[in-house]
Amino acid sequence: MHQLSAVNVSIFLLCYVIAQMAIGVWFGRGAKSDTDYYLAGRRLGVAPLAFSIFATWFGAETILGSAAAIAEGGLSGARAEPFGYAICLVLMAILIAKPIREKGYVTIADFFRDRFGKRAELACAVISVIISVIWAGAQLLAIAAILETAVGIPGLITLFVAAAVVITYCYFAGMMGDVATDVIQGVFLMIGAFVLFFAVEGRFGDFGTMFGSINADQLRLVAPGESVFSRIDNWAIPILGSIVTQEVIARFLAARTTAIARTACFSAAGLYLFVGAIPVTLGLVGAHMVVPGGEGDNFIPALAIETLPPWLSILFIGALFSAILSTIDSNLLAVSSLVSINILGRRHAHLDPQRQLRDSRRATVAAGIGALIVALSGSNIYELLAMTSVFGQGGILIATLIGLRSGFGGPRAALASIFVCVAFNLATLIVLPMRDSLDKGMTAVNAFGAVLAGDVAPIDGYFLFSIAASILAYVAVAVFEKNERRAATPA
Numbered sequence: 001m002h003q004l005s006a007v008n009v010s011i012f013l014l015c016y017v018i019a020q021m022a023i024g025v026w027f028g029r030g031a032k033s034d035t036d037y038y039l040a041g042r043r044l045g046v047a048p049l050a051f052s053i054f055a056t057w058f059g060a061e062t063i064l065g066s067a068a069a070i071a072e073g074g075l076s077g078a079r080a081e082p083f084g085y086a087i088c089l090v091l092m093a094i095l096i097a098k099p100i101r102e103k104g105y106v107t108i109a110d111f112f113r114d115r116f117g118k119r120a121e122l123a124c125a126v127i128s129v130i131i132s133v134i135w136a137g138a139q140l141l142a143i144a145a146i147l148e149t150a151v152g153i154p155g156l157i158t159l160f161v162a163a164a165v166v167i168t169y170c171y172f173a174g175m176m177g178d179v180a181t182d183v184i185q186g187v188f189l190m191i192g193a194f195v196l197f198f199a200v201e202g203r204f205g206d207f208g209t210m211f212g213s214i215n216a217d218q219l220r221l222v223a224p225g226e227s228v229f230s231r232i233d234n235w236a237i238p239i240l241g242s243i244v245t246q247e248v249i250a251r252f253l254a255a256r257t258t259a260i261a262r263t264a265c266f267s268a269a270g271l272y273l274f275v276g277a278i279p280v281t282l283g284l285v286g287a288h289m290v291v292p293g294g295e296g297d298n299f300i301p302a303l304a305i306e307t308l309p310p311w312l313s314i315l316f317i318g319a320l321f322s323a324i325l326s327t328i329d330s331n332l333l334a335v336s337s338l339v340s341i342n343i344l345g346r347r348h349a350h351l352d353p354q355r356q357l358r359d360s361r362r363a364t365v366a367a368g369i370g371a372l373i374v375a376l377s378g379s380n381i382y383e384l385l386a387m388t389s390v391f392g393q394g395g396i397l398i399a400t401l402i403g404l405r406s407g408f409g410g411p412r413a414a415l416a417s418i419f420v421c422v423a424f425n426l427a428t429l430i431v432l433p434m435r436d437s438l439d440k441g442m443t444a445v446n447a448f449g450a451v452l453a454g455d456v457a458p459i460d461g462y463f464l465f466s467i468a469a470s471i472l473a474y475v476a477v478a479v480f481e482k483n484e485r486r487a488a489t490p491a
Helices: 006-028 034-042 046-057 060-077 080-095 097-102 108-116 118-151 155-204 207-212 228-240 246-253 258-286 296-307 310-343 345-349 353-376 379-390 393-405 411-439 444-452 462-488
Strands: none
Touching: 006 155, 006 310, 034 155, 034 246, 034 310, 034 353, 046 080, 046 155, 046 246, 046 258, 046 310, 060 080, 060 258, 060 296, 060 310, 080 097, 080 228, 080 246, 080 258, 097 246, 097 258, 097 393, 108 118, 108 310, 108 393, 108 411, 118 155, 118 246, 118 296, 118 310, 118 353, 118 393, 118 411, 155 207, 155 258, 155 296, 155 310, 155 353, 228 462, 246 258, 246 310, 258 296, 296 310, 310 345, 310 353, 393 411, 393 462, 411 444, 411 462
């Protein structure tokens, strides 16, 4: 195993980041309003949108986390990759791309305001902001892990530098600049993935030997002792939990037409399925290789350093940066749009276009600072935040799917769906695991610490049950609303 030169990696990444920022700022320079800034003026075609959705979806979790989990536990360790998230994109294209784009919304919370009122809009926006900030923080942590593995740069320094770069870039680039660099990052990422794939194949000698190293146990989609509810959850979270994410919704809202929005989503799903199979394969075959320093999320960077010559290792580190930077950019723009348009909506709406644009950019800076705080909180707090990334998603999903296609249910039904989901998530992810820890003799402090560290598993099927609870809450309150209106109607 060779050690990468810190100087060479630093020079390469510096040049790469400067080039990306220059491209992003150049393409984003024409923004005159918040619609230009957040949706690129709604003038994007299929190819740039497909690449942008792919690059946004193909983040640190796909490359680092999933490959490491598969190397450790086979396909059952991360079965959502690439199948679950590809299915999610297909469902987005089928279920929500057309109706959301036709209405000319800027955010998913705009739909809630239009269909369910201001309170539902605010609830949707706040929950979506929390989730996006969490994931932006996760991507910053991934950057720190990559550089620490490759060249030994301390993670704390990396976090501050990465945050400064991303905030500056997003401030000026907006959606148009983000999409332009997404295309470059997507191509760069695919090249890097294929280079590593063929380098690993070279270590085995040929494809037959490489694929022959995979044993049958690794291909099981069900982990030993896994319950039916847990099995369903592991598929439901990536497929259903991500359908209403602002990061991708913003992409097809930026399309010129509804047809382009749907086609781009389908194309991105195919691209994701194809390229996403590479980290999965590397995890399966890499489990049979000796990879020094390849523990946990460091598996893929360590595998690249182990199998590639130094100059290609540096290029691959750049490819990893491409994936992660693309996702962070999308996270920050999502937070900024939700805060400006939906949380501060009344104030924002009465400003002239230039002041709206200025406030939108300031919200982007605030989003970046929030992501940095999440990343700096430490691994224990991060584990808690990662758990809470599903909070309320089931409720938002149910209200969206029913509300888009029918008039059944009003403001209180949507709020009930969201709040019941959040309460259910809190109970199953924090309260019940803490109770189990207390029953085992832990003190309250130690029990809470175990939950923070992710050492106590939530109940099996927690996401599935939150979806069911959201449906019941929505339907029950919607029926009550209907009966109330009927009673108030004169005979």
